Amino acid sequence: MDLKETDILGSSIDQHWYYCSKAAATTRLLGNTPVERILDVGAGSGFFSHHLLTQTAATEAWCVDISYDADSDATTAGKPVHYRRSIDSVDADLVLLMDVLEHVDDDVGLLKAYVDKVPSGSRFLMTVPAFQFLWSGHDDFLEHKRRYTLPQLETVVRDAGLTVKQGTYFFxxxxxxxxxxxxxxxGAQPSPSRSQLKQHHPLVNRLLKTLCSIELPFMGVNRLAGLTVFVLAQKP
Structure with a gap:
């Protein structure tokens, strides 16, 4: 996740309808398959790793992001979290790329680089913003290169050497x-380069969170439309 959004939402990020719902969707898509070690690429604050360490039996996370000032270590729920600017290889069984691939010119190359860093059998969970026609000043603010359709992201995943297990839209x-x-x-006019994320009135936040929670049980079959693309894949 982008540190720019962490700066905007602050400590209340885990209550914001968007991130709360996205974390719930992440947990649901991963299912009951055990997770031990997480590699979180482009992790930013490590929000999604922290969520999984807190809510699942995962035991350790490696958060990698070139924006970190220096390497450091911490704990979440008593479990180790390693923050690194780069990493050579890691024995991770789950790799997260949460809103990362849209930031780079060579999305296949970046994904392939991390496919090569983990063992066979490792699962990859990726999200990207959906549909180019939804491009706005929010994308400019976050320095996105593109938005994706579900088939486009699945093609990137396969070209990087992974096997697609499930693909879906959410939101x-x-x-x-x-x-x-x-x-x-x-809305079709050019919009200012600024984030569209903001603190909502509690009633609005609750309403949006409720809408997403109603959608959650059906997200696995939604290949039609949404604001975010999710793909779960595995290294052969």
Missing amino acids: GAVFPIAAMLRLSPK
């Missing part, structure tokens, strides 16, 4: 709102 319940705003005459 389908709020997709019509975003699409309507972007396709309106006003």
Whole structure:
């Protein structure tokens, strides 16, 4: 996740409807397969690693991000978390790339580099923003290169040498709102380069969180539309 968004939401990030719902979707998509060691690429604050260390039996996380000032170590729920600017290889059974691939020119190359760093059998969970027509000043602010359709991300995953296990869209319940705003005459105009994430009124936050929770049980079959693309894959 992007540290720019962490700066905006601060310590309340785990209560924000978007990140709370995305964390729940992550846990659901991973299912009951045990996770021990996590490699979190482009981890930022390590929000998703912290969530899994707290909510599952995962025992350790390696968070890699070139934006860190220096290497450091900490704990979450009494479990070790290693923050590194780079890493050669790690015996991880789960690799996270949460909103990372859209930031680089060579998405296949970046993914392949981390495929080569972990053992066979390791699972990869990736998310990216969906649909180029939803491009806005938010993408400019976060320095995105592109947005994806589900088939496009699945192609990237296969080209990097992984086997796709499941692909889906999420945030389908709020997709019509975003699409309507972007396709309106006003929304089609260039927008300022700024984040669209913000602190909402508690009632609005609860409503959006409820909409996403209703969608959650059906996310595995949604190959139609959403704001985010999820792909779960495995290294042969």
